[in-house]
Amino acid sequence: MRIGIDGREIERGVRSDTGRALYHFLTYVEQVINNDRIFLFVTRRPPFRFSKRIEVKVVRRLWNFWWEQIQIPPLVSRLHLDVFYTTCPRVPLAAPALRVMSLGSSCSVEGQMSRGSWLYHETYGRRYAREAERVLTTSQFLKDAIIRDYQIDRRKVDTLPESVSEGYRPSSGGEDVGRFLEALGIRRPYLLYGGDIRSDKNLKTLVRAFHAVRVHHPGVSLVIAGEKTAEIGSLFRLALRLDLHREIFFPGDIARTEERRLLYSGAEAFVLPSLHEGFGLRAFEAMACGIPVVAARSGALPETMGNAAFLVDATQDGPLAEGILRVLEDRDLAHDLVNQGFRRAGELSEALVAKRTYDYFQNLPH
Known part of the structure; x- marks a missing residue:
């Protein structure tokens, strides 16, 4: 041939x-x-x-x-x-x-x-x-x-x-993660979104859901990582109205695999609220790093992720916040998601x- x-x-x-x-x-x-x-x-x-x-x-x-x-x-x-x-x-x-x-x-x-x-x-x-x-x-x-x-x-x-790149794997050095996060000014614990920052990614719903999560976990922050676009201004204005502007971090696009791996490894959970996602690669990278994933029950995500992610109705902030809280508070659920995530990411080597x-x-x- x-x-x-x-x-x-x-x-x-x-x-x-x-x-x-x-x-x-x-x-x-x-x-x-x-x-x-x-x-x-x-x-x-x-x-x-x-x-x-x-x-x-x-x-x-x-x-x-x-x-x-x-x-x-x-x-x-x-x-x-x-x-x-x-x-x-x-x-x-x-x-x-x-x-x-x-x-x-x-x-x-x-x-x-x-x-x-x-x-x-x-x-x-x-x-x-x-x-x-x-x-x-x-x-x-x-x-x-x-x-x-x-x-x-x-x-x-x-x-x-x-x-999924072979460079994504669980971090074995907590100090490396800590130094990397400190250099970016990110406080732990944090929830993470990584990917394109556009209006169709449903990030305003994520910000509002994060506001509800902080009622129960006031120490948690939110990191929205991706190439800086005009949509960040809209998200920051929403954060100001909700008095969350000190709790949300926009570190820009973390493009290098090793640095992105450290960012994944420090997160409590990766959240993908996009309603029209065609595959969800960044969430699979997080899975490969041993991080539980909360994702929208729409687009391609139910098909591509199955039971490797906790799927929720992300059209409203209430169900999305409830899903995040479940993963933060139910250690057995989080552990099962991590194991299922490893398996699914391995199938995409x-x-x-x-x-x-x-x-x-x-x-x-x-």
């Missing part, structure tokens, strides 16, 4: 969850003994050395559209590729191979996209999804949304989960997901 891959996501190194998954897929393929060949298309040589089974094709570009639609298709033909896989929501329209496109969101998943992204998906995204022979997404929830929004055949949409991805390509018609 001859597989072509759009490798631009890793040409500058592993800088995203998508890039990390692609890199581990490639390292897995290198260990498989067969005659399969991988051709990695990039615009500059990545900072990795692969075996001869993975041939890096550096194709200089003028601009993205020209690279994807004009430069790549002749190479696909010349190399007689069976499959061409893109980790972005675009495919080369004229490429003579079975085209597999990743799609991690959909137009109707409320609030997940900026206006520009929504317009893109409504126009070009719809065309690409219809042209691709296969569309890959991360959950049945997103699969249903993609089929509904793009009006494509259900049989061509497949699901593969995201993977980089090695297992890389194997599932390779098996998926192997089973495609070619």
Whole structure:
């Protein structure tokens, strides 16, 4: 089998969850003994050395559209590729191979996209999804949304989960956690949310639920970690009205795995109140660090988390606060969630997901 891959996501190194998954897929393929060949298309040589089974094709570009639609298709033909896989929501329209496109969101998943992204998906995204022979997404929830929004055949949409980095594990050094939190000015004990800070993430409901939790646990604080956006101002104004502005911390995006692991490890619980989540990767990272998770009973979360998280109605602050209190006060429940979380995060290891991805390509018609 001859597989072509759009490798631009890793040409500058592993800088995203998508890039990390692609890199581990490639390292897995290198260990498989067969005659399969991988051709990695990039615009500059990545900072990795692969075996001869993975041939890096550096194709200089003028601009993205020209690279994807004009430069790549002749190479696909010349190399007689069976499959061409893109980790972005675009495919080369004229490429003579079975085209597999990743799609991690959909137009109707409320609030997940900026206006520009929504317009893109409504126009070009719809065309690409219809042209691709296969569309890959991360959950049945997103699969249903993609089929509904793009009006494509259900049989061509497949699901593969995201993977949890091996760097996430329980902290063995309490002093390291303490020093890290002290450097950020974060007080323990604390509840943690980590991820995008946008209006659709339902964080105002979390702040109001936190206000109710503090009635019973006045010493607890809340950490909302993520890239700073305009939504933080709205959250801070709500915190001021509730007299919580000294109890909520916004440390920004903790991007490095080791630092994020320490942040997870110091938390009493990870809370994911998003009503339209497509997978919930940050919650799985927290599980891998031994932290119990409280999550919304909506979107993809019941499907992806099952009994590894304490699922609640997060449309209102009352039930969300009750769920958080249950996990804080019921030690047996928290212990069971930690154990179930370890099990579920283990099922999403980089090695297992890389194997599932390779098996998926192997089973495609070619």
